[in-house]
Amino acid sequence: MKRSFVLLACLLGLSLPAGADPTNFSASAFMQAVHRAWGLPHAAAFVRESALLAPALRTACAAAPDQAGTALDAARTQWQATLASWEGLSAVAFGPVLERRSQRQIDFIPTRARMIEKAIQATPASLKDLELVGTPAKGLPALEWLLWVKPVAPGSAACAYALLLADEVAQEAGALESAYRTLAATPLPQAAAEAAFAELVNQWVGGIGRLSWEHLAMPVRVARTSQTPTAPVFPRNASASIASVWDPAWSSLRDLAAGTDFALDQALATRGHAAVAADFARAVRGADAAMRGISPKETDRVLAAGEQLAALKQQFENQVAPALGVAIGFSDADGD
């Protein structure tokens, strides 16, 4: 989330009421602010970028031989822009993203090459046909495979399949934006808002865990503990879009955590936990510094950033969530 938008959101009066009664925290008002100032703009960005993906692929699929390389590069660039916008929206998978299980629909990892090739052979011709294809052969990871691992050739069945996948991603983006628009326009009833707030808190924990571990620390750890020295294989490795995933994901997590008028540190302060809010905001700034400018090539820094985010997650689970009165699902205390 761009800081400029945060400013705009403030100007539009999307923040919680100033001087709110600490004992009168309104989950409904808070969640509406989150939906309006965070969810809707991220969904809109995803709609914008994903809408350009199919045209870029269409051009690549129709390109003459001497234009094929350039057209493929343009499609790749648009895929990366679409991915970045999706990462910004899905980094904290609550509300419509969770309800629609969008991550499974359009971002199932690992993608499965054999399933993709089988799906291409089935020559689906419409989004309806695509419903019969399993999620490991669809979505952004499958498109990454079709653009980088086994790049589609103009006029091929694979290219037609990639086009359909792009259409499906754009369709999902539209559905998400529509859902966020509804949520932004209408406050949730209190009980539903409290459930949504608890879901947001839990999924923030899930999001920081995913970024800190799956995207940052684990690939480095795997590489360092393998029997033969190897370079880390980060998610989105095939398209070399690694850092362009980290940035939007962290920005989204950070903006929901602290420093904006719809952030969880504001909820803490409104509920009378100013000290916990200040500690948390300080830790978020520290994590922000650790994340700034990290590169997949600097594995020590990547690992350190991952560990700092993991420490932030621990602080959140142990101090922030209890202060917010939210039970963390699957916590270490309630185990398995």
Add this chain to the structure above:
Amino acid sequence: MNRRDFLAVLAALGGLPLAGRVAAATPGLRLAASWQAAHGYQVGILAPTDDGRIAVAAALDVPTRAHGLLREPGGTLLGVARRPGDWLVRWNAAGQALAWRWIEPGRAYAGHVLASADGRTLYTTETDRASGDGYVGVRDAATLEKHDEWPTGGRDPHQLSWDATQGGRSLIVANGGVPTYPETGRVKRDLDRMDSSLVRLHGETGERLGQWRLPDARLSLRHLAWGGTRAPLLGIALQAEHDRAEDKATAPILALFDGTTLRSVAADRPLAGYGGDIAASGDRFAVSCPRDRGIALYDAARGWERLLPLDEACALADHAGRILAGGRTQVMQIDAASYDLPDLRLDNHWIVA
């Protein structure tokens, strides 16, 4: 009133600790455990000190939460990750990592591992991230590499054990049955689709030989401990997943399986619907209740006995016929010595190392 009841009453009245603190009452005791320390997760060895504390004797930093532990015949130890379940580590009693085995993409360790009698094969519970289906990964103990896998016939597999009613020739696996999906993260959904079961698998082929379910589909079968003096009896710790808080609070937390019949065991009081670990000693079964701050005790024949208070009680182990329980700040030996615990937060389990 016998001594046990007398101590329980004292504890309930907030007087003396249930078991008087007796320094070095269990010489040679060493426990392998996993915990969350101030700076992150660790596995390691805990041992009593002369001044009545349990101290960290060795520790290994691990990247994420460790759950189940196993002592191998040669004395090495295994720890398995859970949520996220990405790694299996072999380590020694000095706290040194000897080998890591990362799970393949699309799979997750479910947190428990078991060894064959000869120690040459390991069995890990695993989940297919795409389908949620449960598997037993069959691994070469020397390399930790998986060479086979068997469907568990359910979702959310958790602990597994050799079947004492079948002479150890078959496996018993608890399918927790809670539907979880990577994309729904920490939020439990579709609980009306819960399907928990206990399955018996052939120990060499993985063929499913039997499957049992409790009548209440919202009870998740998770942790296992064998007891029984006349015949083997499996105790299973339960996790209730009812929608209504009152149903969850009063749900049973113990089930018993005699090889042919699976039944839940009622308690005389609400136990918050969650058993975190289970241990058995003879005919006694102990189920830890971290949400109810105590250890629930049952007798195999008579059923419910009582709840012993222990804050954040969870990890349980049988040591020389006595059950050891780890809490937030204290380690209790039921009806014997207790110890102070250093500032660490134990995970669900520990084992005698």
